[in-house]
Amino acid sequence: MRASALVEHEDARRAAGYVLDHPGADGVEVAVSGSRTGLTRYARSQIIQNTARDEVRAYVRVVTGDRLATASTNQLDHAHMTRAATSALEAARASRADADWPGLPAPSDVGLPTPLLRWDEATAAFSPQRRAEAVGRILRAAKPHSAAGIFETSAHVYSVLSSEGIDCYDAHTRCVTTCLVDAGEATGWGEASSHSVDQVAVDDAALRAVRKAEGGTPSADVTAGNYEVVLEAPAVATLLEYLSYAGFGAKQVIEGESFLAVRSGQRVTSPSITIADDVSHAGSVGIAFDFEGVPRRRVAVIDKGIANVPVTDVRTARKLGVASSGHYSGSSQLGPYASNLVLESGEAESDDLVGGVGRGLLVTRFHYVNILDRPRTLLTGMTRDGTFRIVDGEVTEPVHNLRFTQNVLEALDSVLGVGREEHAFAPEYGSFGSTVARALRVGEFNFTSTTSH
Amino acid sequence: MIGGAIAQDELYGFGPGRRISAGGQIGKADRGWRGDRRDYRSGDLRMKELLEAALDAAVGAGASYADARAVVTSTESLTVEGETVEALERSESAGYGVRVLSGGAWGFAATSRLERGDAPQVARRAVEVALASATTISRPVELVPEPVQVDNWETPTAKDPFAVPLEERVGLLVGCTSSMRRVPSIRVARGTMDLLGQEIWFVSSEGSWIHQRIVQTGAGIEATAVSDGEVQTRSYPGSFRGHYAGGGYEVVEAMSLEDNAERTAQEASALLGAAECPSERTTVVLDGHQVMLQVHESVGHPTELDRVLGMEAAFAGTSFIAVDDVGRLHYGSELVNITADATVPGGLGTFGYDDEGVAAQSADLVKNGVLVGFQTSRETAAAMGADRSNGTMRAEGWENFPLIRMTNINLLPQTGSLEDLIADVDDGIYMATNKSWSIDDKRKNFQFGCEIAWEIRGGRVGRMLRNPRYTGITTDFWSSCDAIAGPDEWKVWGTPNCGKGQPGQTMRVGHGTAPARFRNVITGYAR
Numbered sequence: 001m002r003a004s005a006l007v008e009h010e011d012a013r014r015a016a017g018y019v020l021d022h023p024g025a026d027g028v029e030v031a032v033s034g035s036r037t038g039l040t041r042y043a044r045s046q047i048i049q050n051t052a053r054d055e056v057r058a059y060v061r062v063v064t065g066d067r068l069a070t071a072s073t074n075q076l077d078h079a080h081m082t083r084a085a086t087s088a089l090e091a092a093r094a095s096r097a098d099a100d101w102p103g104l105p106a107p108s109d110v111g112l113p114t115p116l117l118r119w120d121e122a123t124a125a126f127s128p129q130r131r132a133e134a135v136g137r138i139l140r141a142a143k144p145h146s147a148a149g150i151f152e153t154s155a156h157v158y159s160v161l162s163s164e165g166i167d168c169y170d171a172h173t174r175c176v177t178t179c180l181v182d183a184g185e186a187t188g189w190g191e192a193s194s195h196s197v198d199q200v201a202v203d204d205a206a207l208r209a210v211r212k213a214e215g216g217t218p219s220a221d222v223t224a225g226n227y228e229v230v231l232e233a234p235a236v237a238t239l240l241e242y243l244s245y246a247g248f249g250a251k252q253v254i255e256g257e258s259f260l261a262v263r264s265g266q267r268v269t270s271p272s273i274t275i276a277d278d279v280s281h282a283g284s285v286g287i288a289f290d291f292e293g294v295p296r297r298r299v300a301v302i303d304k305g306i307a308n309v310p311v312t313d314v315r316t317a318r319k320l321g322v323a324s325s326g327h328y329s330g331s332s333q334l335g336p337y338a339s340n341l342v343l344e345s346g347e348a349e350s351d352d353l354v355g356g357v358g359r360g361l362l363v364t365r366f367h368y369v370n371i372l373d374r375p376r377t378l379l380t381g382m383t384r385d386g387t388f389r390i391v392d393g394e395v396t397e398p399v400h401n402l403r404f405t406q407n408v409l410e411a412l413d414s415v416l417g418v419g420r421e422e423h424a425f426a427p428e429y430g431s432f433g434s435t436v437a438r439a440l441r442v443g444e445f446n447f448t449s450t451t452s453h
Numbered sequence: 454m455i456g457g458a459i460a461q462d463e464l465y466g467f468g469p470g471r472r473i474s475a476g477g478q479i480g481k482a483d484r485g486w487r488g489d490r491r492d493y494r495s496g497d498l499r500m501k502e503l504l505e506a507a508l509d510a511a512v513g514a515g516a517s518y519a520d521a522r523a524v525v526t527s528t529e530s531l532t533v534e535g536e537t538v539e540a541l542e543r544s545e546s547a548g549y550g551v552r553v554l555s556g557g558a559w560g561f562a563a564t565s566r567l568e569r570g571d572a573p574q575v576a577r578r579a580v581e582v583a584l585a586s587a588t589t590i591s592r593p594v595e596l597v598p599e600p601v602q603v604d605n606w607e608t609p610t611a612k613d614p615f616a617v618p619l620e621e622r623v624g625l626l627v628g629c630t631s632s633m634r635r636v637p638s639i640r641v642a643r644g645t646m647d648l649l650g651q652e653i654w655f656v657s658s659e660g661s662w663i664h665q666r667i668v669q670t671g672a673g674i675e676a677t678a679v680s681d682g683e684v685q686t687r688s689y690p691g692s693f694r695g696h697y698a699g700g701g702y703e704v705v706e707a708m709s710l711e712d713n714a715e716r717t718a719q720e721a722s723a724l725l726g727a728a729e730c731p732s733e734r735t736t737v738v739l740d741g742h743q744v745m746l747q748v749h750e751s752v753g754h755p756t757e758l759d760r761v762l763g764m765e766a767a768f769a770g771t772s773f774i775a776v777d778d779v780g781r782l783h784y785g786s787e788l789v790n791i792t793a794d795a796t797v798p799g800g801l802g803t804f805g806y807d808d809e810g811v812a813a814q815s816a817d818l819v820k821n822g823v824l825v826g827f828q829t830s831r832e833t834a835a836a837m838g839a840d841r842s843n844g845t846m847r848a849e850g851w852e853n854f855p856l857i858r859m860t861n862i863n864l865l866p867q868t869g870s871l872e873d874l875i876a877d878v879d880d881g882i883y884m885a886t887n888k889s890w891s892i893d894d895k896r897k898n899f900q901f902g903c904e905i906a907w908e909i910r911g912g913r914v915g916r917m918l919r920n921p922r923y924t925g926i927t928t929d930f931w932s933s934c935d936a937i938a939g940p941d942e943w944k945v946w947g948t949p950n951c952g953k954g955q956p957g958q959t960m961r962v963g964h965g966t967a968p969a970r971f972r973n974v975i976t977g978y979a980r
Contacts, residue, residue, distance in 0.1 A: 039956055040586070043764045047586040051956065052578055053550070053563040053852045069541035074548065074565045087543050094619035095538040096627065128560075128585035135589060148767040150955050180767040187766075255641045256679035332540035333532050367770065370891045372902055372922070375684050380900050382893040384770075403891075403898055403924070428768075428957070449924055451898035452773070 007034030009169040012159030015076040019085035027063035029162040043148035062088035113288040113295035120196035123173040124155035141206035149178040166293035181209035188212025189385035212386035222399035228360035233423035237437035250316035251335030269412035271305040277338035291330035339433030414443030510573030516553035520657040523549035524851035533626040548851035557593025558586035606805025610701035636718035671697030676718035685724035697947030730921035732977025736881030744966040755896035758827040770894030785931025795860035800963030801947040802860030811844035849958040863965035938967040
């Protein structure tokens with residue numbers, strides 16, 4: 001029993017036990033999550049918001065024949081669990097038959113996951129005072145400049161149980177820090193993330209941000225156009241996450257919206273690019289199974305430049321005639337989702353990506369990215385917190401931010417170098433998943449306008 | 454009852470037979486939060502006692518101010534694809550959060566455990582968090598005053614959406630999706646319906662005691678056509694799960710979904726063969742749905758005072774506006790009048806009180822094209838020297854710290870119809886229904902995409918265009934606005950997915966808009 005975990009395996013078993021044999025249901029599945037999160041937010045070089053919250057939730061999926069529905073509750077007592085099951089059964093009966101529903105998975109068909117337990121007790125027990133001390137170190141490192149960001153520690157536990165015999169449990173912790181330094185004329189950015197607070201170097205993140213912010217007044221003398229670029233790891237992580245959202249899931253493939261629907265088996269990027277969903281990677285933060293209790297397998301969605309296969313859940317796997325890869329997101333609307341992305345080491349690894357660039361731009365990170373054309377993986381977004389001009393292999397000056405409008409696969413097809421150093425990132429929204437990225441030197445990247453800063 | 458467990462003998466939820474509060478009219482009265490309790494039903498009383506136990510503990514632990522907010526939320530999300538119910542998800546969530554000022558800094562703790570005996574511990578945790586925050590502050594938080602409020606408020610509803618039989622609601626959507634599926638090239642036909650019921654109790658150490666009952670309903674249909682790698686989607690009445698409003702099932706009935714299903718699918722199919730939207734500088738007419746997103750991103754967010762003050766710098770960004778721009782910054786043409794109005798009927802940002810107990814108001818943000826105000830909180834109003842917050846602090850659920858969030862940010866109507874706006878265009882483009890959005894970290898450089906467009910030639914709508922987008926700079930764009938349609942075309946749209954804050958919070962916000970016209974706009978589509 002971990003002091004910081006809210007819903008241990010036995011607690012989840014007890015809650016599920018109230019409903020796994022719910023009268024009238026042909027099958028019941030219960031996914032239980034619990035979290036304890038402390039997030040300290042600072043801006044203008046002082047803590048402005050500071051929160052501590054405990055959350056639990058049980059998702060009860062009830063099957064009757066080939067109809068199903070889900071109800072969730074955050075009260076795990078007998079009365080609320082039973083009402084959730086009754087509500088789900090009522091909804092399932094009012095639903096329509098789902099010809100593609102394969103039934104709840106059973107351990108004999110999908111195997112048993114081995115918990116990853118990316119758990120660090122010091123992170124789980126980190127106090128508000130310790131978080132404030134960490135922020136204090138960041139603020140001292142950023143002086144005399146204004147700084148803003150977060151320092152967050154959290155602990156998460158997950159269980160899935162079902163009437164078919166699924167019974168699995170896993171847990172992880174996470175520490176995230178971000179730091180934006182505002183030196184008046186320019187801003188800079190640093191961040192770090194790990195399952196363990198000991199592996200998050202807050203001073204390094206702050207100093208990276210300081211170095212970028214102190215680069216001088218950004219030049220307005222930059223125009224839209226095609227540039228050779230070096231994308232630092234935070235920028236690459238954002239592109240990977242949107243690429244996954246645009247088309248790594250089997251549901252998007254079945255509906256014809258993913259690039260995999262028409263380009264599977266074809267070369268879509270440079271051979272130096274392999275993008276996998278791999279929760280077992282050392283830098284990933286996640287759990288060993290999906291919300292159907294199916295063990296999560298590594299899936300190379302793009303393998304050495306070739307469009308390969310999407311991630312699946314039991315419903316979409318049946319439709320595609322394959323076995324589930326263990327990526328059910330917990331939402332039928334979203335379908336399967338690749339939530340532990342890894343940009344793997346490639347053939348063009350380099351410690352010095354900037355040195356090879358004649359004239360180009362260095363991008364620290366992107367802001368407010370959105371999808372313009374899903375099958376074509378066309379995205380738009382802005383640069384922020386450190387965009388620099390590169391001349392003859394040297395970073396020369398900061399420039400105003402630019403808007404990009406770019407087909408991501410085409411950008412990845414023009415990759416000229418892959419950074420050797422891996423960086424782990426937490427998702428911007430929510431606590432689930434992670435991205436492991438590296439810097440990239442990209443031959444062509446399309447910027448379509450500029451802005452005022 | 455101290456130490457008893459509410460959860461053991463009360464079922465938390467919403468809908469028929471599940472309400473723990475009938476929300477009886479309490480009426481305004483000059484009573485402290487320890488005042489007369491006889492007007493409250495048992496559920497209210499129990500929640501009030503829980504929250505009061507938290508307040509007592511917070512004040513006892515040294516908090517100079519405390520409020521406690523309990524929220525019980527029930528939702529139902531229905532998605533139909535073709536003949537199949539793709540997803541039918543119901544959720545219930547109950548819990549409370551305690552916000553305190555101690556040592557001049559904020560602390561917040563929240564839990565879903567509704568054991569009354571836990572409340573003092575939760576409150577003391579909030580104070581502990583505040584005292585940790587206080588180690589870094591250079592200036593203590595100050596709050597502008599707000600009258601003590603003891604009141605009850607409910608969303609007016611004609612037809613409880615949770616009481617409408619599920620079979621009836623599924624049948625409505627399947628009727629629409631079946632109709633859309635009959636149109637050639639339609640690969641996916643989807644219908645959605647989302648219900649939300651929420652009970653909120655707010656208690657403050659200043660004496661406020663407020664109960665609110667919020668009901669919001671949304672629905673929509675969309676058809677996706679696929680051919681030779683080209684994918685085009687058309688939706689009705691809006692994209693991203695349709696249109697949402699404060700109110701009951703009457704919101705859905707007013708949409709006439711079935712009457713619009715076939716047309717929606719035909720437009721998606723026709724888009725496959727339509728010409729690309731040209732890249733040019735031209736006159737653009739936007740429908741009300743796209744004006745909603747334009748207002749949201751380029752007026753709503755930059756006028757949030759916490760952004761202006763740098764409090765959101767690291768995540769969502771800041772604002773191009775400075776505090777002393779009020780009364781000086783020319784935001785747009787003289788036609789542009791924009792309010793933050795939490796009182797307008799039917800909005801997703803309509804309520805009686807915000808989440809720090811400030812009464813709903815309508816505040817001017819832009820008047821005759823000039824910036825005249827911000828969206829504020831009690832803390833930020835004090836920071837800029839204002840007398841009172843205009844009531845825009847909102848939190849997602851019980852578990853989050855309230856932030857300045859849009860209420861209903863409305864572009865006020867002028868005169869005429871959409872046809873009048875188009876009739877005065879020799880050469881331009883009419884774009885409809887938002888599809889994508891992006892804007893820089895100071896809210897200046899934006900790019901929007903729409904689902905569909907049509908050429909305008911000689912004052913008439915011509916051929917269909919696909920993949921329309923436009924880009925601009927906020928104040929230049931609003932300054933180019935030379936027409937806004939009148940009240941007959943004005944509608945309060947609802948968008949339920951506005952993200953902000955860390956931890957991330959998703960807020961439901963409203964926008965009253967009408968079609969509008971903008972000159973000299975850059976359009977086009979880059980591949």
